[in-house]
Amino acid sequence: MKRVISLISIFAFICAFGLSAGGSAVYAAEKEARFGILTALSGPAAVWGIGNSRGMELGADEINEKGGFKVKGDTYKWKVFVYDHKYIPAEAVKALNKAIFSDKVSYVAIQGGSPSLACMPLLKQNKILALCNAAGGKSVTNPDNPLFFRFNPAIEGAYASAIPYIIKETGCKTVASINPDDETGKGNLVASKYVLGKLGLETITSEFYERGIKDFTSVLTRVISKNPDLIETGMTDPTSQALMLKQARELGYKGAMYLIWGPNPEQVLKICGPELAEGAYLGASPAEPQNDKQREIYERFLKKYPERDWDANYYTHYALFGCLTKAIVESQSFDPFVLADTLETIKWEDAFGPCSFGGEKIFGIKRQMLQYMTLQKVENGKSVVKVISGPIPGILDD
Amino acid sequence: MKNNSTTKKVIIAIVGLAAILLPVFSSDPYILHIAIAILIWSMLALGIRIVLVSGHLNIAQASFMGFGAYASGALAMKLGWSFWICLPLAGVIAAILAIIVGLPTLRIKGAYFVIITLGLSEVSRRIWMMWDSLFGGPQGLLGIPPPDAIKLGGLAIMFNSKVHYFYLAFVLFVITVFVMWRFEKSRTGLLLKSFPKADMLAESSGVYIMKYKVAAFALGAFFAGLAGSFWAHYFTYCSPWDFTLMASFYMLMYVVMGGTGSIAGPIVGSAVMLTLDELLRPFKEYMPMILGVILILVLRFMPGGIISIPGLIRDAVMRKE
Numbered sequence: 117m118k119r120v121i122s123l124i125s126i127f128a129f130i131c132a133f134g135l136s137a138g139g140s141a142v143y144a145a146e147k148e149a150r151f152g153i154l155t156a157l158s159g160p161a162a163v164w165g166i167g168n169s170r171g172m173e174l175g176a177d178e179i180n181e182k183g184g185f186k187v188k189g190d191t192y193k194w195k196v197f198v199y200d201h202k203y204i205p206a207e208a209v210k211a212l213n214k215a216i217f218s219d220k221v222s223y224v225a226i227q228g229g230s231p232s233l234a235c236m237p238l239l240k241q242n243k244i245l246a247l248c249n250a251a252g253g254k255s256v257t258n259p260d261n262p263l264f265f266r267f268n269p270a271i272e273g274a275y276a277s278a279i280p281y282i283i284k285e286t287g288c289k290t291v292a293s294i295n296p297d298d299e300t301g302k303g304n305l306v307a308s309k310y311v312l313g314k315l316g317l318e319t320i321t322s323e324f325y326e327r328g329i330k331d332f333t334s335v336l337t338r339v340i341s342k343n344p345d346l347i348e349t350g351m352t353d354p355t356s357q358a359l360m361l362k363q364a365r366e367l368g369y370k371g372a373m374y375l376i377w378g379p380n381p382e383q384v385l386k387i388c389g390p391e392l393a394e395g396a397y398l399g400a401s402p403a404e405p406q407n408d409k410q411r412e413i414y415e416r417f418l419k420k421y422p423e424r425d426w427d428a429n430y431y432t433h434y435a436l437f438g439c440l441t442k443a444i445v446e447s448q449s450f451d452p453f454v455l456a457d458t459l460e461t462i463k464w465e466d467a468f469g470p471c472s473f474g475g476e477k478i479f480g481i482k483r484q485m486l487q488y489m490t491l492q493k494v495e496n497g498k499s500v501v502k503v504i505s506g507p508i509p510g511i512l513d514d
Numbered sequence: 515m516k517n518n519s520t521t522k523k524v525i526i527a528i529v530g531l532a533a534i535l536l537p538v539f540s541s542d543p544y545i546l547h548i549a550i551a552i553l554i555w556s557m558l559a560l561g562i563r564i565v566l567v568s569g570h571l572n573i574a575q576a577s578f579m580g581f582g583a584y585a586s587g588a589l590a591m592k593l594g595w596s597f598w599i600c601l602p603l604a605g606v607i608a609a610i611l612a613i614i615v616g617l618p619t620l621r622i623k624g625a626y627f628v629i630i631t632l633g634l635s636e637v638s639r640r641i642w643m644m645w646d647s648l649f650g651g652p653q654g655l656l657g658i659p660p661p662d663a664i665k666l667g668g669l670a671i672m673f674n675s676k677v678h679y680f681y682l683a684f685v686l687f688v689i690t691v692f693v694m695w696r697f698e699k700s701r702t703g704l705l706l707k708s709f710p711k712a713d714m715l716a717e718s719s720g721v722y723i724m725k726y727k728v729a730a731f732a733l734g735a736f737f738a739g740l741a742g743s744f745w746a747h748y749f750t751y752c753s754p755w756d757f758t759l760m761a762s763f764y765m766l767m768y769v770v771m772g773g774t775g776s777i778a779g780p781i782v783g784s785a786v787m788l789t790l791d792e793l794l795r796p797f798k799e800y801m802p803m804i805l806g807v808i809l810i811l812v813l814r815f816m817p818g819g820i821i822s823i824p825g826l827i828r829d830a831v832m833r834k835e
Contacts, residue, residue, distance in 0.1 A: 157799040159760075166799055198798055205654070206756045209749060210551060214792065217544035230753045233656060237750050255653055297643060298755075299652040 148195040149450065151176070151437075152215035154208055154235070155227040155249075157200035160328045163353050165227050167425070168249055169198045171433025172225060174416050178437075185441050187448055194437060197221060205234030216242050222450060225249065225267065225436060229299040232256050232264075239263065245452040247436055253303040257479040263452050265459060265473060266484045267436055271307040272475075272512050274376055274399050275348075277489040277505035279315045282397055286372045288345030290320045294335060294360065295350035297324035304351040311511060320344055327353075332360050333367065340369045348374040354427070358387040365392040375399060380427045381492060381499030390497030398499060401428040401468065401490040410467045432487070435466035469506070474513045484512060533684060537677045546676040548792060550748070552785045553680075553687040557741045559768040559780030560694050561734030566774055567698070568730045569710035570620065573762045574631035577638040578608040578735040580757030582742025584642060584649050587658040587752050592648075597661035601743045608739025609732040616731040620724060635759045642754040654753025658746050679748050686744060690737045695777055697733060702726050771812055773819020782821050 153172055156165030176194040179185060184193040197219045199211035208231030215221045216238065223245045226232045232250040239246055240261070247267040250256055257266055282288065293308055295301030301324055309319050321342040323335045339347060347364060349357045357375040361384065364373060375384065376399040385393050403426060405411035413434050417426055439459070444450060447458040460482045463472045468488040475484025491503040507513070536549055558575055565572040582604035589595045589603065619630045642649045649655060661682070664671040671678055697703050705726050708716055713723050746752040764787075772783020790808070794801045816822050 158802045162799065199795060200798060200801060204755055204758075204761075205751065205753050206745070206749070210547060211795075213544045213547040214795070217542055217547075230652075230654065230755050233653060234749060234751050234753065236656075255656060297652065299654075299753075302652050 147190050147192050149192045149223075149444070150195045150197065150219060150221040151440075152212075152219065152221035152224040153196060153198045154201045154211050154215065154224060154231065155198070156203040157198070159202045159204075161203035161228065163355065164249075164429075165200075165203070167427065167429055168225075168227055168433050170417075170421060170425075171430040172196070172436050173198070174413065174420070174430070175434040175437035178412075178416065178434075179441055185445050187444060187450065194441075201227070201231050203228050203231060205230045208232075209234050209238060212238050216244060222452070223247070223440065229253075229256060229303060233299075236261065236264070243452050245455055247440065249433070253306060254479060257475070257481070257483050259479075259481045261483075262481065263456050264483060265456075266475070267439070268485065269432065269487055269489060270475060270484050270507075270512055271304055272311045272478065273486060273507055274489055275308055275311040276315070276508040276511040277503060278374065278376070278397065278399055278491040279312060279317065281491060281503045282346065282372060282374060283315065283317065286345065288372055289316075289318065290344045291317045291346045291348060292339045292342060292344035293319055293322040293348055293350050294332070294339060294352065295322070295324055296327035296352060298327055300351045301327075308348065308350065314511065317346070330356065330359055332356075332363050336360065336364050336367055336369070340364065340367055344371060346372045346374060348376055351377060353377075354379045354383065355387070358384040361396050362388040362392050372397065378427070378429050381494070383427075385494065385497065385499070390494075393494045394497070396494045397502075398492040398494070399489070400492060401431065402492065402499065402501060403428045407467070409465070413467055431467035435464070435471065438466070439464045439471070468504070474507060477511075477513050482513075486512065530688075537680055541677065543676045546680050548788060550676065550680050550683045552788050553683040554741045554745060555765065555768060555788060556781045556784040557687055557690045557737050558765045559772070559784050560690055560777065561738045562762075562765050563769050563774060563777075563780050564694060564697065564706075564730050564734045566769065567703075567710075568706040568727050569623070569713065570727065570731070571628050571766075572631050572731065572734065573628060573759065573766065574615075574634040574638070575734065575738050575765050576757040576759070576761035577635045578612060578738035579742035579745070579761070580638055580642065580752075580754070581611055582608045582739030583746035583752040583757070584655065584742075585739070586743035587655040587746040588648055590659050590747070591655060591657065597659070597743075597747050600747075601661075601740060604743035605736040605739040608742070609736035612732040612735030613728055616728040617724070620727040620731060631762075632759065635762060639754050639758060642757075650753075652754065654751060654755075655746070656751055658750045658752065660750060661747050683744060683748075686740055690740075691777060691781070693733070693737075697730075698777065702729060706730055767809060771809065771819055773816075773821035775818055776821060779819050779821045783819065786820055 153169045155169045156162045173196055176196045180193045184191045197215060199215060201208035201211050208226065212235045215224060226235055226246060226248045229250050232248050233256060245263045247265045249268040250266060257264060291312055293305055295304050305322055312319055321339055323339055325332060325335045349360050352360060357379045361373050361375060374397040378400050379398050380403055381398055381400060382403060384398060405414045410431060413431060417430060442464050443455050443458040443462055446462060447454050449455065460473055463470050466487055471485060471487045473482045473484060474486045476482050486507040488504055488506050490501060492499045493502050537546060558579060562572055562575050585607045586600035586604040589600045590597060615634060619627060643652050661673045673679065705716060705721060709723060717723050768783035768787050769780045771787055772781065773779030794804055797804055812820065
């Protein structure tokens with residue numbers, strides 16, 4: 117009897133806690149603007165999801181601590197709700213239902229192409245402005261979805277800013293692309309082929325692997341047999357990119373390698389060791405703060421989270437609330453369509469420099485965030501910044 | 515005994531009535547969405563259970579759901595077929611697939627069969643991912659049409675609100691429960707229950723056990739196919755990421771949590787777990803850990819599942835008396 121009562125008590129406690137924590141926002145007296153972050157807090161994509169949501173929350177904290185923002189005489193503060201969608205489309209829709217109908221959020225950020233695609237009908241029906249960290253290409257970003265913005269570095273921009281430097285330094289002419297076999301990987305390959313072709317590189321082979329695997333020997337063996345001058349790791353997660361570099365070098369590959377999506381240089385050096393990491397190109401900013409804004413973000417992070425969790429991706433996600441708040445204040449409106457028009461025209465500063473929305477040439481509408489991109493190279497056991505570049509004309513916009 | 519049966523009927527009637535009246539008391543689309551999810555996941559969990567009764571663990575239930583979803587979505591999008599034709603067809607396609615897979619594999623027992631269903635799960639996901647022209651590749655099928663309106667005289671049900679989807683899901687759920695109940699109470703059901711412990715005895719008595727095992731497997735797949743079709747047209751989208759091995763594990767978890775001993779178990783398991791999933795959202799990344807601990811506690815202290823709680827209380831009271 118006792119154990120049954122104990123178990124029922126545990127259930128009751130959890131339910132009571134869940135209800136009280138969920139309901140606290142409803143009774144808040146302050147005027148608040150509500151924002152929902154739908155991301156992977158569990159499952160394989162949590163590697164990115166947890167950092168994304170923390171980065172955004174820190175950005176909202178800064179605005180709130182500075183007293184919020186004014187719209188038509190009233191002061192507003194951000195109320196942020198975070199939902200775990202596990203990178204499962206159906207879970208994302210479930211979370212979005214809670215966000216819209218229960219928590220009454222007006223704006224959302226969704227991580228991932230498939231979750232974003234699944235949420236699209238509900239977003240459109242309810243006229244929700246979305247600033248997402250998603251691939252999905254033109255299926256997601258197109259003139260029929262005017263309220264959907266891509267608040268992540270442009271795939272095309274990442275290649276366009278780094279490849280000319282790599283070509284100049286190595287003289288490479290052929291490239292092999294390795295991507296995960298999901299919608300982000302396939303979307304990345306389409307984008308990379310388009311940009312690399314424009315920059316004079318021939319994609320001689322492309323390989324896909326199952327996201328989550330850590331042994332890339334078979335994929336790399338096939339790639340290396342084609343003898344490419346450059347291997348780029350596509351939409352591979354940061355840890356796996358470092359493992360790919362290590363395994364490629366162990367297999368005897370001597371050509372250039374470009375780890376494009378935000379690998380933490382320190383982690384790359386730890387996983388590969390300085391010898392195997394030597395010469396690798398990293399599409400990442402230094403994790404150590406380089407300017408006052410970055411220092412402020414870093415210190416704010418340390419107040420809330422352990423240092424071991426820190427990486428440079430926080431800088432990008434931190435800027436989301438600054439951008440949206442600027443659009444609200446400039447337009448003095450919460451209307452999603454007014455805000456979408458405003459976002460199209462405004463410029464804002466993130467931790468790297470000026471940002472704006474563009475991408476009309478590819479998507480037919482200015483919905484892709486354009487920001488400064490950094491290329492680093494491992495030299496003598498250290499990661500050195502080689503290029504900091506703004507959007508390259510002719511790639512995303514004329 | 516008679517009193518016990520009457521109590522059960524009263525409880526079923528009350529729960530059923532409460533479910534029917536849910537949209538009257540709460541038109542909150544979020545609540546209705548969770549209710550729809552509970553009904554659909556219950557259908558899937560019941561499908562797993564009926565195979566479990568025959569002594570086999572099927573971890574490809576999400577694949578059957580996926581085949582139903584993709585079949586229905588593709589037929590509606592490519593051929594313009596009505597949802598009302600696609601829905602039963604999705605169930606039939608999933609059932610045929612189960613028969614094709616089941617005939618050669620249900621002879622195999624234990625871990626071997628589990629591995630086969632694991633293989634099926636991976637193969638099906640690969641098919642959806644690689645066959646871009648038909649299934650949309652990794653992005654999935656976009657723009658699946660919602661169910662066509664039902665016209666009853668002057669009345670037209672348009673499927674433009676969650677209330678309509680809720681009632682459709684409820685009807686599918688009731689049909690599933692009724693069929694599963696009748697199946698389990700039939701001679702076939704009784705034979706199935708004997709297989710885990712005495713299949714050789716049954717076979718030596720002249721019972722062709724494969725026929726019954728395949729029937730149970732196909733029945734579970736049929737309702738998974740129906741659930742998949744509903745899911746695809748409700749979301750107007752389906753992707754390979756909804757029908758992974760993990761989804762099958764969730765269904766299995768609902769069965770085990772609720773209790774495998776009766777039809778009510780998977781339903782209660784789905785309802786409790788999906789509700790907990792929502793209530794625990796404030797715990798963010800710690801939520802899976804808490805759910806894991808709850809699962810361990812239930813398995814340790816209630817091997818019969820949540821459904822066994824009233825029985826445990828009754829036994830404890832009687833012991834005290």
